[in-house]
Amino acid sequence: MSSASSTPPPADTIAPTKSSRTGLYAVVAIIVIVVIILAAGYAAGWFKAASKSGGTKGACTPPGSVPLLGAGSSFVDPLMVNWESVYTQSSVNYQEPGSGAGIAQISAKTIDYGASDAPLTAAQAANASGLLTIPETAGAVSIIYNLPGVNARLQISGPVLAQIYQGSITAWNDPAITSINPNITAMPSNAIVVVHRSDGSGTSYAFTDFLSKSSASWASGPGKSTLPAWPTGLGEHGSSGVANTVGTTPYAVGYVDLTYALNQGISFAQVQNPAGQYVVPNLRDAALAVAAGDMALPTGGASWSNVSLINEPGAGTYPVATFSYMLVYKDLSGAYGSTYTLQKAENLVDWLNWTVTYGQSYSSTNYYVTLPAGVVTADQQTIDSMTYNGASISICTLQN
């Protein structure tokens, strides 16, 4: 290399040019990458952070903006995602590892609020004392199925579902199924592919609650749980996993929140209610369940473990409905310690207040039930009872 400057044979001059050109390419590539990252960052709003803080709207001074962290139910995730996008007061980050994880994480105090479709059990409540239960929406659990060649809507009942999920009914043309489906003349003889959740899930809780109330042998066997010991079937991760598997596997049956069934265009069954009617899950009928079930709700700090919207009375009521709950600590400074700022507490209260009031207007477009006024009032009383350093947290919530 040292002789390259003095002697100019072509073999020697090629090497330096090549290497300098490689360097040039590298610099150009780095510049291009940086520009792309900055452009993407601009599109994602990295450079607008400052414009959001401060400012008053009307006579009301909103709290500052501290990011909030929530986690839990995938049942309620579509609604949470919509809420996050329209709620401007502070940035809310919701993750959906399942209701079980939501309860575990709020118990470990790693998040600001948990979301679960299953109420806290006595053991869970003892594990994390001081948690408030705030129902923020409700929805229907749909029984989804995949029957190629069958056009009429399947009708199903709780006892039959319990037998399918226990493995004692294995074929679609079992007399127990055909006898309640007079509209389906040619029921296939194929084996039923039973699909359930493999992770801890509030949807599983509502579904097994329904099975337990329909079948004595299910109640004394697997029972109601976010993660029961399934006697048979295929486990899939998350609501979307179950919906995808049932949607793509012929002769499968499963259960998901109605939103997933409607969004993915999967057939769902009419389910027999206690009045003997076969009811299609829809918002109106699930709302009937909520209205019938909200008569005697406990207070926010009491045990909700017996609250259930399963098999509510009424001729048109859909039998498999569930509340979805947010779980927060009543005494925020006491639960999280002194690192939890008052501003964050105000932000949390503002967010909770917004979801049960203004947030309800986004329920029906996402196929959830708008909470009745009685439940909203009870929720607001629960939220008002939250404290920071012993004092109540005063905020005024804006519509955005």
Next chain:
Amino acid sequence: MPDATPPPDGRRGPNRALGNPFSSFVNFPGLFVRGLRRLPKDIWRSRFRTLDGLFHIGTAAGGGVLVALFLTEIFFLTQKSWPTITGYGFGFILGTVWNPNPPAPVFGAWPYIVGTLLTSAIAMLLAVPLSLGIAVFLSEEAPSWLRVPLSSLVELLVAVPSVVYGLWGIFVLEPIMRTTIEPDLHMSLGRIPGLGGVFPTPSAGGDVLTASVVLAIMVVPTIAAISRESMRAVPDSQREAVLSLGATRWETTRLGVIPYARSGIIGACILGLGRALGETMAVTMTIGNSNHVPSSLFMPGQTLASAIANEFNNSFSPLERSALIEAGLVLLGITLLVNLVARMLVRGLVGSGSGAAGE
């Protein structure tokens, strides 16, 4: 490289610490013991002030960190799973019922252990012949214009994240398994007396066989890439020598290349097996996640890793958490045991004389 002649005490011979680099990964305790044995006794007296000595201490410290990490991991797993280790004993390993729900939680990991061993075994059965074929083709047969792009492709595939393989498994492989491969297996192999129970009428795509095939596809690039490397490392003089005796291409590969690359190839297979045993995401997405011992290859199952992935987020009770951590400990134990058995097999296979590139 004969191991029988130890270098003089305190002097490092040229052959020290050489050997098969891949076996070093998988037989860590053995390496450590060997390293200790080879540590010069007068290191502090004669070499401390020299750069060479510093280098030696520095690298030894690096190895020490690895040992510390490994021991810490074992300690942590044992400590955190102590409640179930003492509470369930061997029932944890041999029990077939896993039900964390109150009032009487039971933890039997046998279905998960069976799932882990079964999927890995089938995956290796499918992957090893295929990867060796790829490796031989890339190293011996492929024309050079094809060799370079194909080799980089194989190396690229090693780096594909497992969740991508999982997605491919769900959306591409599962329908094919359900509609074509499993019915065909049922109609062909299932008709052999005694195998009807292994290949019954298939129902859904998410099952033990699908997960095994995904695992096989995942470990093929690993095994192929490393085997190819160790075949390329065989000097050309070997090939020329065998060719000059009038051997064919196949005979050259069989007699001149494979014996010399054998320990590297086996190391590659052990690495692939390790990846198959511990793989979590792709298996969780395709195995069907059922807590029962699979009665056939077309039944859903669960591996230790996928059980942890599925349930850890949901574990509220300390006992359930302890059980899942013990499942992790069992997985670690299985991995070590399988490696140990594989090493012993290698000793038996390679022996002391036949494998020239062996230890």
